[in-house]
Each structure stands twice: as C-alpha cells, then as structure tokens.
Amino acid sequence: MEADTIEKVYRDNQARKYELFQEWCDKNGIKIPKLEYPAKFDGGLVGVRAKEDIEHREAFLYVPFNLLITMELAHNHPIIGHVFKENPKLFTKVHDDFEQLTLTVFMLYEYQKTTESFWFPYLNLLPDVEFFCNWSKDELEAIDDPDLAYETKSYKRDIELEWKEIELLLNHYPQHFDQQIINRHLFMRIFAQVCSRCFGWGLPTTAMIPMADNLNHSHITVINETINKELQIIGDSKNKYFTKDKFMNDYQEMFTDEEVRKSPYNIMGRFNREQFKINVEKYSLSNWKKEIQEKHLWDLTYKDEDYDEDNDTSEEDDDEEHFDEDFMKNSSTAKSQLTSLGQKLGHDKLAEDLINPKKGFKFFIEQEQMILEKLEKKKRQILEKQSQLREEQKQDSHNSRQTPQETKIIDLTQDQTTKNESETKSQASISTEVSTLAQSLREINLDPTALNLDDGDIDYDYEDEDFSWYDDEKMRDGTYFVLVNCERKTIKKGEQVFYCYGKRSNAFLLLNYGFCIPDNKYDSYIFRVKLNVNILDDISDFSEILPHPENEDDMLCAEEIRLKFDQLNLVLLGYLRTVFKGYYSHKTHQNESGLLLTKPKDIDYEIFIFKKYLGLLEFLQYFKEKKSTLEQDLELLKNQDLSYQLKFGILYRVEKKKIIRSNIDLVKYILRILNLLKKSQLSSENNKTTVSEKQYKELYLDQTEMEANNCYKAWIMTSEFNEEEQYYQKRLQLRGYLRDLAELTGICLT
Incomplete structure (x- = not known):
C-alpha cells in the first residue's frame, strides 16, 4: 500500500475515531461501567468523566491483557519477533530505552497494516504528541529555566540518535517495514506516543494499554493492579500473587454473580468500609476544627502528606555520574573549606561525606533527627518506668505505713550523675544510654557508625510487586489490568477521573510528556x-x-x-x-x-x-x-x-x-x-x-x-x-x- 493511501485511511476514519474505538473496546472485553469517554473539559481538554460515584477501594476500569501491547507480545510475534531477538543491542537492557523502542517498532509495523491491524481503532485514536525538546526557541524561553532548556538539547540529541539506529534497522528488514511509509516523522510521532503513554510500574511488563491511557495525569491516588481471575478467586496468601493491597479492593464488575457468591471476600475486598469512614472523619477538616478548640496544633489527629517527587531517579543519577571520587584529593581549596564546615558539624572527617551524592547535607539533618527521636523514645521509657516505680512505692508505703520518696525525672538535656537508689537495673541501663546519646547530640556528633543506630523506625521505599507468578503464555487469557480508586475520598459523579503517572515534578512532566500541571504537590x-x-x-x-x-x-x-x-x-x-x-x-x-x-x-x-x-x-x-x-x-x-x-x-x-x-x-x-x-x-x-x-x-x-x-x-x-x-x-x-x-x-x- 502506498504511503499516501495509508495516510488517507487514517484521515478518513478520524471523524469516527471515538465510535470505532468504543466498539472495539466493547467487543474485546474492556469494562468501564462508571466512566464516560470521551469527555470534554475546560480548554477543550479530552479526558474521562465519572458517570456515577466511585468509592474508595473500588475498581473502575478493566482491560484484558490480550489487548495490551507488551514486550512479550513483540518478542514472540510470529512474523517480526525475530527482528527483536536478532538485535539485542537495541531491544534488551543493553539500551537505555529498549522497552520504548520495542513497543515503537511493533506499533510501526502494525500502523502499516491500517484496518487489517487488530489494533487499528486504538492506533487511529492516539493523538499527536510533540516532544518538549522540539518546541521553538521562544516557547522554550517561556519556561524561564535555563537548566531545563539546556537539558532538552541532550534529550533531542538522544532521540535523533535513536531514530538513526531504527532507520538502519528498518533498512535490514524491507520485507517487514516499508521505508516510504516509515519515515522520521512517523517514528517521532509514534515514539512520542509510546514515551508519553506507556505503563510500567505495577505490571509484569512495560505496555501500551488501550483506554487506560486516556486518563489525564494528576497527583490523585489511583493505582493499577494486575488481576488474574482464577488466582483472585482462590486467594492463596502463600502464593506470590497475593498482596495485602490487592485483596482490599472491590473487583466484582469483572466476575459473575456466581463467582462473587462463592468467594465474596476475595472479589469484593477484605476492606472494612465502616472503619474507613471513621478514619476519614478523624483526619478531616471538620475534626481538626473541633479538636483545635481543646488541643494544641501538634496534638491534632494528623497524617503527614507525601510531597517528595520521584522522577525515576534521573536527577539523582545525574549527580552520581558526575561525582569525582578523586576530587577531594585534587582540590585542596575545596577540601579545606569543607573540612571547616565538617568541624562545625562536629567531625573533621565529615567533609568527604558532605559532597558524596549518596549523603550530602540532608544526610546529617536526618541523622540528628534520628538521635532526637531516640532520645524521645528513651525519655518515654524512663517516664513509664518511673510511673511503675511510683506505683510500687505507693504500695510499699501502704504496706509499711511509710511515705515513699519522690523519684526524680531525668532531664534529657542534662548530664546524669545521680540516680535514685530505688531505680531498677533496666532503668539504669536506659539512663546510661540516654546520657550517651545526649552527649553525642550536644557535640552534634553525627557519625552513624559511631552511634550504632538501629533502623527500626525507618520507612523503606515501596517495592514493585513480585511478578514471578505471571506466565505470559499461560495467563494472558484471564488476566486484567485494573485501575482502583485509592484516594481517601469518593470520586464524585461528573468529576474528571485521573491517573497518577507517578510522583512527577513539573520539570519531569514537561521534559518527558510535554505538559505540566497547576498546583502540583510534587513540584x-x-x-x-x-x-x-x-x-x-x-x-x-x-x-x-x-x-x-x-x-x-x-x-x-x-x-x-x-x-x-x-x-x-x-x-x-x-x-x-x-x-x-x-x-x-x-x-x-x-x-x-x-x-x-x-x-x-x-x-x-x-x-x-x-x-x-x-x-x-x-x-x-x-x-x-x-x-x-x-x-x-x-x-x-x-x-x-x-x-x-x-x-x-x-x-x-x-x-x-x-x-x-x-x-x-x-x-x-x-x-x-x-x-x-x-x-x-x-x-x-x-x-x-x-x-x-x-x-x-x-x-x-x-x-x-x-x-x-x-x-x-x-x-x-x-x-x-x-x-x-x-x-x-x-x-x-x-x-x-x-x-x-x-x-x-x-x-x-x-
């Protein structure tokens, strides 16, 4: 088919693109019972709207894995699968963008087939996306961020190199790819669609997911789960499939009434909605207003919000790539100045830690906070022990009709040289530890190895699910990509329904997706x-x-x-x-x-x-x-x-x-x-x-x-x-x- 003919097929079907896509979704098992798509919002923005209320922990979008364009689908394709296997430098972890390039080449192949492609209604729907790095000079200057504008140069250079790599690849396989059709413009268009719309986190594979990618981004807590119908019904807690969060949600729309009756807790969720409502009220504005009448601000019922962005560690990686291990040895001026700052912190040897990208100044802030938290913990232990001693002394006094001596409360900011003789050995041990920590704190001695702090109270980063349970050949049928409302509130009828692409700053969103959002809490x-x-x-x-x-x-x-x-x-x-x-x-x-x-x-x-x-x-x-x-x-x-x-x-x-x-x-x-x-x-x-x-x-x-x-x-x-x-x-x-x-x-x- 000629290039002009192919483009005409797509142009002729643009007017009916939403209708064709919806028919395709209905025919192939995508379920969106409470959603309206397409929906228009302010400024002509197209997105997804709630037709009914969507409650907390309620699943609202289901896409069968058979409709996902995945890495496995490409590598196992009966016609072009060998292209990916024969070029590991492009389509394995050797290449930084191997996942995006794999999906792009697969979609380029399908694009050529027009209406003969199973994915034609989806490909026909995808909007044109322009990389931020291709904006004009005036448009880039509008951001007023020279560092980000400079970063676009390397970004643009990288995607141009990737086009050259793909162009050479396509020349080797003329039997599969028509060079008259697949040019630089088409590659950039589909590559941009893949980079801005593919899913990876919470999945066994990076994938393009029809319908799910029509939700616009916000920092709302909507999460995705990979649900296998058979394993969900069984609910075996010893299986790698099982996670606590997965079995909290309500998935009944993807199951029959009979299946729900047989396994209600696994399908409708092991989630106490009444307790949730109580907790929501505890952390609500109305409760804060009540509590502030009797309490101080720091005693209100409150959970800390998470505002730390996660930009795929690219910013942190940049720092580490440029960290010169020999710098301290070679720059006597910097070493002298940093040693001076290290002395202010209480340790001469901290100078090198200060410029280590894995530590930095924030590291010392966190260490001091850890010491203070340990001091508070020990203080509570001492007060609890002293309360117990007072009770014992009262009992002894009652028995002997004698007046108990008052136990002194240890001041955590003072050296302790005297102790009440009635202190137990355990309290003496605690007191000694407090004195040691207090001394360290006074000197601002923040060397963690010297303090030998435990990590019992540290919150670790959440890890992605272990997908060793998933077998693409056997489980593609019967497995679904599912979106769940995990925001601590109902998505109301008429509201736009969002998906969170991640804890992304506006710089990351602009560079990688070509847009940014107002009032972004991760910015x-x-x-x-x-x-x-x-x-x-x-x-x-x-x-x-x-x-x-x-x-x-x-x-x-x-x-x-x-x-x-x-x-x-x-x-x-x-x-x-x-x-x-x-x-x-x-x-x-x-x-x-x-x-x-x-x-x-x-x-x-x-x-x-x-x-x-x-x-x-x-x-x-x-x-x-x-x-x-x-x-x-x-x-x-x-x-x-x-x-x-x-x-x-x-x-x-x-x-x-x-x-x-x-x-x-x-x-x-x-x-x-x-x-x-x-x-x-x-x-x-x-x-x-x-x-x-x-x-x-x-x-x-x-x-x-x-x-x-x-x-x-x-x-x-x-x-x-x-x-x-x-x-x-x-x-x-x-x-x-x-x-x-x-x-x-x-x-x-x-």
Whole structure:
C-alpha cells in the first residue's frame, strides 16, 4: 500500500475515531461501567468523566491483557519477533530505552497494516504528541529555566540518535517495514506516543494499554493492579500473587454473580468500609476544627502528606555520574573549606561525606533527627518506668505505713550523675544510654557508625510487586489490568477521573510528556547552596552562598535544595544554622556547641537565622521575577489564544514563583511569632516569656500575610482546592517546630 493511501485511511476514519474505538473496546472485553469517554473539559481538554460515584477501594476500569501491547507480545510475534531477538543491542537492557523502542517498532509495523491491524481503532485514536525538546526557541524561553532548556538539547540529541539506529534497522528488514511509509516523522510521532503513554510500574511488563491511557495525569491516588481471575478467586496468601493491597479492593464488575457468591471476600475486598469512614472523619477538616478548640496544633489527629517527587531517579543519577571520587584529593581549596564546615558539624572527617551524592547535607539533618527521636523514645521509657516505680512505692508505703520518696525525672538535656537508689537495673541501663546519646547530640556528633543506630523506625521505599507468578503464555487469557480508586475520598459523579503517572515534578512532566500541571504537590523550586563556604562576616549579598555555575569547585561542593509550596525546608534551615553558627557566636560571644541543626535552642539565634532565610528567599524572588512578576504571568494565562506550548511554558514558571512566594510568607509568619516571643521575654524580669498557652495558640492560628490578602483565590487553579483545609495544612506541617518553640521559651504545655 502506498504511503499516501495509508495516510488517507487514517484521515478518513478520524471523524469516527471515538465510535470505532468504543466498539472495539466493547467487543474485546474492556469494562468501564462508571466512566464516560470521551469527555470534554475546560480548554477543550479530552479526558474521562465519572458517570456515577466511585468509592474508595473500588475498581473502575478493566482491560484484558490480550489487548495490551507488551514486550512479550513483540518478542514472540510470529512474523517480526525475530527482528527483536536478532538485535539485542537495541531491544534488551543493553539500551537505555529498549522497552520504548520495542513497543515503537511493533506499533510501526502494525500502523502499516491500517484496518487489517487488530489494533487499528486504538492506533487511529492516539493523538499527536510533540516532544518538549522540539518546541521553538521562544516557547522554550517561556519556561524561564535555563537548566531545563539546556537539558532538552541532550534529550533531542538522544532521540535523533535513536531514530538513526531504527532507520538502519528498518533498512535490514524491507520485507517487514516499508521505508516510504516509515519515515522520521512517523517514528517521532509514534515514539512520542509510546514515551508519553506507556505503563510500567505495577505490571509484569512495560505496555501500551488501550483506554487506560486516556486518563489525564494528576497527583490523585489511583493505582493499577494486575488481576488474574482464577488466582483472585482462590486467594492463596502463600502464593506470590497475593498482596495485602490487592485483596482490599472491590473487583466484582469483572466476575459473575456466581463467582462473587462463592468467594465474596476475595472479589469484593477484605476492606472494612465502616472503619474507613471513621478514619476519614478523624483526619478531616471538620475534626481538626473541633479538636483545635481543646488541643494544641501538634496534638491534632494528623497524617503527614507525601510531597517528595520521584522522577525515576534521573536527577539523582545525574549527580552520581558526575561525582569525582578523586576530587577531594585534587582540590585542596575545596577540601579545606569543607573540612571547616565538617568541624562545625562536629567531625573533621565529615567533609568527604558532605559532597558524596549518596549523603550530602540532608544526610546529617536526618541523622540528628534520628538521635532526637531516640532520645524521645528513651525519655518515654524512663517516664513509664518511673510511673511503675511510683506505683510500687505507693504500695510499699501502704504496706509499711511509710511515705515513699519522690523519684526524680531525668532531664534529657542534662548530664546524669545521680540516680535514685530505688531505680531498677533496666532503668539504669536506659539512663546510661540516654546520657550517651545526649552527649553525642550536644557535640552534634553525627557519625552513624559511631552511634550504632538501629533502623527500626525507618520507612523503606515501596517495592514493585513480585511478578514471578505471571506466565505470559499461560495467563494472558484471564488476566486484567485494573485501575482502583485509592484516594481517601469518593470520586464524585461528573468529576474528571485521573491517573497518577507517578510522583512527577513539573520539570519531569514537561521534559518527558510535554505538559505540566497547576498546583502540583510534587513540584519544587530547585537551587543549590555552597558547602565550600566559610562565613566570617555578615552578608547581605546571598550570591556568596550560591555556587557559581562556571566554578567547578562550587558546583561539585553544593547541596541541592528543593523548596515546596507552603512548606518550611528543614535542610535549608539546618544548612543556615550551620554555616552562620561560627559568625554568630563570634559576634555575640556565645558558645556555639549547644546549637543544633534541627531544633531551635536559642531564640535570638532563631531570629537571626530566619532573617537570613527570608533574605535568601527574597534574593531568589528578585531574579525569578525580574522579567515578569507572578501577577503578570497569571494575567497572561487568561489569554485564550495562547498556544498550548506557551500556556504550559508560562504555567511552569508561575508554579516556581508561587513556591518562592509561599515560602516567603511562611518565614515571615515564623519571624512574627519569634519576635513576639522575644518581646515578651524582654518585658519580663526573669527573661521568661509572659505569653500564655492561649495567647500562643492565638498567635500561631493568626492569618499569614498571604492568607489575609486572599492570595490563594488568585493563585490556586485546581477546582477541588479548599482554602480552609490549606490553612490547617500549612500550620500542621509546622507543628513540630511550633512545639519546639513553646518548649524553648518556657510556655507551659499541658
């Protein structure tokens, strides 16, 4: 068939593409009982809409594995399977993009067949996708991110090389691939479709999945499961197929009524919906509003949100690839400066750890937090033991009619040299351990091997399912790709239904998918701070602590900081506390040994540090908004005639500016609290704060500048945004710091 004829077939079927695709889905067993597709949304966006409510833990999309375009399908294809087997350098793990190239070549082969291809209705439906790296110069400049724009050059070079590799391959197999049809344009189009739409996580194989890939991306918790009907009915907990999450969900739409009656718990889910409703209420806004009447912020029922992005470790890999193991030996200047910073942390030998990409400054923050957590744990053990001793003494007193002696409570911040004679041996052992940890903490000795910390409380990264149970030849029939609503709320009728492509930052989404999203909780504003810095005098020009991009020592000896919307960055706070400690101690003639990285220990020093924090943020804001302000960009986004490239480019830089502005607002809020606490100290005779618990609560519940000016209404674009909920979230992520301040200033906590 001629190239023009093939293109005409696809053009002629465009008008009926949705109808043809829906008929194909119905005929081949795709089930979407509660979904409407296609559905139109604002700006002409095509996606999927809920026709009915979709409850938590309810499966709502089922695609038989027979409809998936997979690696195994390609490699075992009766006609072109040998192409993949004969070219392992392209189609095995030897090549970085072997999965995407395998699927692309398979789809190119099927594309040629037009209506004779089983997948024609699916191929005919797929939209044109343009790689971000192919945007025009003006469109790339709109993002106002030179680092990301630079990264597109290597991305573009890589895909051009991959086209050359595929072009040479196709020339070797003219019996399968028509070179007049499969040109660079068609390769780029289908390769972009594969790269932006294929699934990998939670599957035994990377695959293109019809219908599932029509859901747009958001950070909603919709997960995919691989469900085999026979194994699901059996529900054998000893089989590798079994996972706890998999058997919590309701899959009854893919089973007959008879099958559901025979195995209801395995099919409808071992999920306690009543208990779930109770838990939802516990963590709800309405409950926070009730609890805050009687409790402090840090005592509210709250679960930490996860905002850490996961960009397939590419950013981390980049750091490690460029890490020079011999750098410390060759650069005496950098080594000297880092050793100075290491001494501030309490260890000369920490200099090399600071520039190790596997550790860095964040590593030391985490180590100190671990020590503090262990101290709190030991403190609870001691208090529990002392409570038990008091009960025993009361009993002895009652028996002997004598008055029991009062047991002293050990102060974790003081050396313990005396112990009550009635302490048990176990309590003495605990007390000794506390003293050792406290001494380590005072010296900020963060060497984990010396502390011999256990990892009992560490949360490990979730690992993908073990798919050794799956046999593609035997199980392709009877196995389904399933999407499940695991968001802790109902997807309401009429709402757009999303799928989360992963914890992706806007930079990752733009580079790999060609779009970004507003109010992305996994987005960050990224910059670096120098570790090879020695501050002897006060600074007002914050470029002194930011690495110069052309200075090799600076760039290698730098810590990456990721600012998040409305969140205090503890790594940056710990960094500022460390690098300014020597200067501040010299200026005020105070002993610096008691100052920590992760907890406030001196209110004057906290005020000093947060002023530096604010100064740095305003420095970053000045350069980020030099070309256009946040308000100007928001106005530009109202233009309905913008190309989608310019729209995403402006949106990308808007989100960065919102992150910086929200951090400025947060730091000003903290400074206001610190200054009022300090003012109350100065007005008292014993240098203790005169602020009561009630006044302190009023202080931290007071509106920030951003909240008072209704900035959220102007900035936030997502329809489900709840301003009152954000008000609590903003403070709840600060609850630990606010409690530390209360303890530091002597506010009585009940």
